[in-house]
Amino acid sequence: MRIATMAALAALMASPALSQTLPHLPSDLSPAGVRAADDHLALEEVEGTEAMAFVRASNERALAALTGDPRYETFRSQAEAILTATDRIPAPSFLADGIGNFWQDATNPKGLWRRTTLDGYRGADTTWETLIDVDALARAEGRDWVWKGANCLAPDDTRCLISLSDGGKDAVVVREFDTVTRTFVDGGFVLPEGKHRISWLDRDTLLIATDFGEEGGRSTLTESGYPYIVKTLSRGQTLAQATEVYRGDLGDGGYGVSPSVYRDKDGNVEAVLFRRPLDTFRAETWRWVDGRAVKLNLPERVGINGTIGRQLVFSLDQDWTAAGATWPSGALMIATLDALSQPELTRTNGDPAVIFAPGERQSIDTVRVMADAILAVVSDNVVGTLKRFDSVPTDRGHASWTATDLAVPANSAVGLGDSSKSRGEVFVSTQGFLTPPTLNLANVAAGVMTELKTTGAKFDASTHVVEQFEAVSSDGTRIPYFVTRPRELTGPAPTILFGYGGFQVSFPPAYKPEMGKLWLENGGVFVQANIRGGGEFGPAWHQAALRENRQRSFDDFAAVGQDLIARGITSPRHLGIYGRSNGGVLTSVSITQRPELFNAAVIESPLIDMLRYQDLPAGASWIGEYGDPRIPGDAAFIADYSAYQRLSPEAEYPRVYITTNTRDDRVHPGHARKFAARLGDQGHDHLYYEETAGGHSNDADPVANARRWARHYVYLAQQLMD
Numbered sequence: 119m120r121i122a123t124m125a126a127l128a129a130l131m132a133s134p135a136l137s138q139t140l141p142h143l144p145s146d147l148s149p150a151g152v153r154a155a156d157d158h159l160a161l162e163e164v165e166g167t168e169a170m171a172f173v174r175a176s177n178e179r180a181l182a183a184l185t186g187d188p189r190y191e192t193f194r195s196q197a198e199a200i201l202t203a204t205d206r207i208p209a210p211s212f213l214a215d216g217i218g219n220f221w222q223d224a225t226n227p228k229g230l231w232r233r234t235t236l237d238g239y240r241g242a243d244t245t246w247e248t249l250i251d252v253d254a255l256a257r258a259e260g261r262d263w264v265w266k267g268a269n270c271l272a273p274d275d276t277r278c279l280i281s282l283s284d285g286g287k288d289a290v291v292v293r294e295f296d297t298v299t300r301t302f303v304d305g306g307f308v309l310p311e312g313k314h315r316i317s318w319l320d321r322d323t324l325l326i327a328t329d330f331g332e333e334g335g336r337s338t339l340t341e342s343g344y345p346y347i348v349k350t351l352s353r354g355q356t357l358a359q360a361t362e363v364y365r366g367d368l369g370d371g372g373y374g375v376s377p378s379v380y381r382d383k384d385g386n387v388e389a390v391l392f393r394r395p396l397d398t399f400r401a402e403t404w405r406w407v408d409g410r411a412v413k414l415n416l417p418e419r420v421g422i423n424g425t426i427g428r429q430l431v432f433s434l435d436q437d438w439t440a441a442g443a444t445w446p447s448g449a450l451m452i453a454t455l456d457a458l459s460q461p462e463l464t465r466t467n468g469d470p471a472v473i474f475a476p477g478e479r480q481s482i483d484t485v486r487v488m489a490d491a492i493l494a495v496v497s498d499n500v501v502g503t504l505k506r507f508d509s510v511p512t513d514r515g516h517a518s519w520t521a522t523d524l525a526v527p528a529n530s531a532v533g534l535g536d537s538s539k540s541r542g543e544v545f546v547s548t549q550g551f552l553t554p555p556t557l558n559l560a561n562v563a564a565g566v567m568t569e570l571k572t573t574g575a576k577f578d579a580s581t582h583v584v585e586q587f588e589a590v591s592s593d594g595t596r597i598p599y600f601v602t603r604p605r606e607l608t609g610p611a612p613t614i615l616f617g618y619g620g621f622q623v624s625f626p627p628a629y630k631p632e633m634g635k636l637w638l639e640n641g642g643v644f645v646q647a648n649i650r651g652g653g654e655f656g657p658a659w660h661q662a663a664l665r666e667n668r669q670r671s672f673d674d675f676a677a678v679g680q681d682l683i684a685r686g687i688t689s690p691r692h693l694g695i696y697g698r699s700n701g702g703v704l705t706s707v708s709i710t711q712r713p714e715l716f717n718a719a720v721i722e723s724p725l726i727d728m729l730r731y732q733d734l735p736a737g738a739s740w741i742g743e744y745g746d747p748r749i750p751g752d753a754a755f756i757a758d759y760s761a762y763q764r765l766s767p768e769a770e771y772p773r774v775y776i777t778t779n780t781r782d783d784r785v786h787p788g789h790a791r792k793f794a795a796r797l798g799d800q801g802h803d804h805l806y807y808e809e810t811a812g813g814h815s816n817d818a819d820p821v822a823n824a825r826r827w828a829r830h831y832v833y834l835a836q837q838l839m840d
Contacts, residue, residue, distance in 0.1 A: 138766035142796065144729075147753040152729045155763075158795045162734060162788035164780065172791060173780070173808045180775075180807040180829075187832045193636050198224065198824035200576050200631045207557050207571045210239060210545055212538040213297070214275040219246070220265055227819045228252040229265050231280075233297070240570055249300050250280065262811060264818040266290045270297070271318040273385035273540055279307065279316060279324075285781040286813025289313050307353065313344055315376040322353040325377035325390070330357055336368060341732075342739035344374025348392055364392045364404060364411045371397035373739050377406075380425040383489045383539040388425040389455055398621075398742025399435065405459055414455075415440065415463040419447075419657070424487025428455050431473070431487045435622075435657040441465035448656035449475040450482050450494065450507075452519075473507050473519045481656035483624060486537040486544050488562050493524075493544050495532045500586075500598055500626055500654050502532030504546065506565055524565055527553070529584070531626035545570075549629040551602045551644070552579035577634030581605060584627070589681035591650075592673040595662075598654070599647040599678045600627060602638065603687060610689035612838035613643040615679055615716075619651030619671035620700035620743060622660035632824075636831040640839070643687060649674035649704075665745040666755040672707050679715050694718030694838050696830070699785055699814070700743075702726060706761035706793060709771055718837035719774040720830050723782055723814055726789040728760035729753065734786035762793050767800040775805045775833040777826075784814040805833065 144155035153159065160168040184190060202224040211218045217239045222229040232246040256263040266281035276297050281290040292314060294306030307324060309316075315327040327345035330338040338347050346367060349360035366375045372395025380389045390406040391414075400418035404411040419435035431452050438445045441463045445451060453470035457463060463470075476482055476496065483495035483502070492507040504524040509517035526532050527548050535545030535557075542563050549555040554575055558567040583605050588596045604611065614637065618625060625646055633644055648654045651663035651671040663671040675695075682688050693716050697705040702724020709719050729747045731737040745752035757763060774797070778790035787808060794806035807829060812818040816826060 138768045140764055140766055142765065143757065143763045147729065147747070147750065147757055149730075149733070149748055152747070152753075152763075156727075156730065156792075157799075158792040161791040161795060162786065164787060169788075169791065172795065173810075176794060176806040177808060180805040183805055183836075184807070184829045184832045187836065189835060190828055190832050193831050194824055194828035196635050197632045197827040198821055200635060201820035201824050201827075202227075203576070205574055207547075207555055207573050208239075208244070209535070210557070210570075211536040212275075212541065212543075213270065214273075218249075218268070220267075221246075222820050224821060226251070226253055227821050228256055228263060231265065231268060249297060250295070252282075255282075262286075264813065268295070269316060269318070271321060272381055273383075277303070277306075277318075277321060279318075281314075283813065283818075284311065285811045286779070286815065286818040287781050287783040288814065289783055292316065305354070307351070309357070313374065315345060315348075315374055317377045317379045319350065319379060319387075319390070324351045325349075325363070325379065326351050326360065327375045327377060328357070330360070340368060340370050340374065340738070342371065342373070342736045344372070344736070344739060346370045346375050346394070348375055348377050363406065363409075364394075366394040371395055371739060371741055372399075372401065373736075378422070381539070382427070383542075385540075388427065389430065391422065393422065398740050400742065405455060407459065412459050414458040415460065416458060423450075423485040423492075425455070426452070426487060426490065426492075429453065430455050430458060431485070431492060433482055433485065441470075445470070445472060446475055447658060448481060449473075450485065450492075468517070471517070471519065474505070474521060476656055479655055481624070481653055481659070483532075483626075483653075484534040486534050486562075488537065488542055488544075489539045491562050493534065493537075493560065493562050495534055497624060497626060497654060500600075500624070500648050501529055502526060502548070502626055504532050506562060522565055524560065524567060527556075529627065531628050550627045551584045551600065551629065551646075552582060552634075554629050554631075576631035577639050579634065579638075582638050587681065587685070589647075589674075589677040591670065591677040593670070595650070595670075595674070597647065597649055597674045597677055599645055599681075601643065601645050601682070601687060603643045604641060607643075607687065609686070610683075610692050611641065611643045611687065612692045612834075613645060613682060613688035613694065614834060614838075615645045615647060615675070615682070615693060615695045616701075617647040617649050617671075617675045617678075617695070617697055617704050618699075618701045619647075619649040619663060619675065619704055620660075621651075622653035622657065623700075624648075624653040626654075632827045632831075636827065637834070640835070642834075642839070645678065645682060645687075647675055647678040649678070651700075664743060665752070668744065668755070669759060671704060672711060672759065675704055675708055676712050676715060679712070683715075690715055691717050692838050694720070694834050696720040696722070696834075698722035698724065700725065702785070702789070703728065703744075703761075707759050709774060710761045710764045710766075710769070711759070713769055713771045717772045718834055719772065720833065721774060721776045721790070721793070722830075723778050723785050723816075724776070724789055724793070725785055726760075726793045727762040728756045729763060731789070734788050736784060737786065762789075762796065765793075765796050765800060765802075767802075769802075771797070771802050771804075773803040773805065773837065775807075775830070777807045777809070777829070779812050779814065779816075780808055780810045781812060782814045 208219040231250040264283040264286045268278045270278040292309035294303040348364040351360040392404040394402040403414045417438045421433040423431040450473040485494045530548045533547040537544040546558045557571040747753045778787045797804040
């Protein structure tokens with residue numbers, strides 16, 4: 119079997135590329151030329167007549183093929199049982215002296231925001247007090263409300279800003295809520311629907327960046343639809359009466375200017391910062407001092423982690439040369455705010471200082487800054503470790519930093535949840551591909567973790583094992599990937615290859631219960647590829663696949679697929695791929711570039727038309743990742759891979775499954791619609807399904823989410839198992 123597989127792989131790799139016509143790749147790559155070559159522009163109208171007719175017809179065909187499959191109802195009921203199970207770990211947040219949680223189940227699909235005591239949370243039979251019943255609120259108001267979080271004012275957390283989305287969009291309405299009376303505040307803060315950036319300044323004042331309407335004939339939103347002006351909003355004021363405190367520029371990129379208020383353990387303000395994004399990853403950092411904004415001497419590629427007194431903790435996403443010294447990209451740093459606020463940064467008494475510099479195959483993941491220590495997850499070859507960092511005085515007049523390892527299970531993903539400076543505690547989770555999550559409470563000062571909750575297994579893990587391998591990409595780079603496979607693997611098995619490869623997002627081992635139940639228990643293999651573009655090995659791993667180097671991500675992904683075939687784990691007939699959002703770029707390109715390598719692709723909530731993505735909200739915010747198609751040089755390298763324009767009627771593509779959501783206001787549904795329509799125009803078999811509510815995050819309703827997963831796995835079983 120292995121010899122035959124290797125021979126087939128060699129033939130695949132040796133085959134010359136087919137000569138294919140690309141009838142929809144415009145010779146004129148200007149925005150006007152790209153638009154003129156696009157025969158499906160009507161599908162970009164989110165609720166346009168032609169678009170919705172296309173959705174209805176496509177949905178009818180897809181549902182007949184998927185929900186009509188005899189496996190569908192079994193998959194749906196199994197997924198719903200998992201997603202609505204009452205023995206799941208309730209995700210906790212610190213809420214005053216108690217614990218808050220947002221909970222969804224079959225009875226409460228829109229969810230309950232509720233609270234309990236810490237002792238009550240530890241117990242097996244927790245008694246919860248409901249603060250907001252979102253299902254009841256939606257019924258009472260006749261709205262499709264979807265919970266998007268609560269922002270409470272520390273330290274008493276009695277006043278909270280509640281964000282509610284109509285149908286699951288990123289845009290939300292905001293209302294002030296009183297946790298004592300458990301009611302919305304009469305005459306309290308209320309904000310209309312928008313993509314707001316909000317922080318409490320004090321009980322009667324908000325710092326807010328939002329759509330303030332036109333001012334002087336100019337929009338107060340960037341071309342991406344995000345705000346660039348920060349104002350203070352006092353209780354009783356309208357948005358029109360708010361006072362401006364900081365202004366970026368209409369041409370700014372990224373996700374909009376954001377105000378952040380950092381507090382000590384008693385709730386006192388330590389710093390007020392404004393982040394002004396220049397593009398997806400570069401930003402200016404400003405400090406609000408005595409009523410004026412002062413630009414901090416920080417690099418543009420930097421992450422802000424928090425404050426300890428008058429010191430700022432930050433992580434570098436680029437090498438930083440300042441004050442006669444150079445600090446490495448990826449390092450966790452600390453510096454006094456006063457020093458960073460000076461017109462020219464000077465280094466005195468070890469300020470700034472390195473807290474931790476990762477090694478070649480390491481990266482800093484999440485960070486929690488406490489009152490006098492720092493807790494951080496450090497990824498080591500894509501496996502989580504947990505470290506506490508403490509400052510130690512030296513005889514040179516400044517502090518150095520020491521690291522202490524906190525014990526966590528080997529070969530796991532480690533996640534940091536909510537933290538409380540006043541309590542000195544952080545929620546810590548651990549999990550693996552075959553190991554259900556465990557929730558712990560870490561006392562940071564003592565370096566002690568106490569187990570709070572575990573969840574029972576949702577599938578039989580005894581049938582599979584986890585291994586980590588490396589593939590060699592086109593330029594010789596070693597690409598790690600995880601394989602979860604049957605213990606007794608006999609011959610090529612049906613295999614799902616998952617990848618993302620963008621925005622410095624890392625994918626460590628994680629428990630995926632619906633995948634385990636619907637796929638692994640049926641003999642499938644699951645593979646997770648840690649390709650370039652992600653953050654698994656720090657900023658350099660991400661930046662290696664930016665803009666004109668995007669092809670590296672696609673080559674990495676193909677290399678993993680080829681390595682799986684070479685190892686005899688699977689074959690092209692049994693290999694399918696899955697990706698969503700930015701992963702939709704990856705999967706659509708993989709199908710158009712290497713159709714012979716795969717027999718299935720779930721392309722979910724995808725970006726696909728990369729020559730027009732900047733014109734589909736909120737696409738322009740990602741120019742720092744992909745480049746700007748309006749610039750000729752950028753358009754040229756984007757055109758080399760943009761899957762929508764590179765479809766060929768002469769190619770043999772597998773039957774792909776494209777799916778998205780009408781209410782997705784992050785990645786426009788036009789991408790998926792147009793790709794499906796063009797596949798159909800060229801005679802390629804495919805399935806297209808568009809959910810009409812839920813948004814980009816798929817977190818609106820666990821019952822609907824169960825149907826979503828059932829459709830995915832029915833399709834994958836049809837393509838890879840039948």
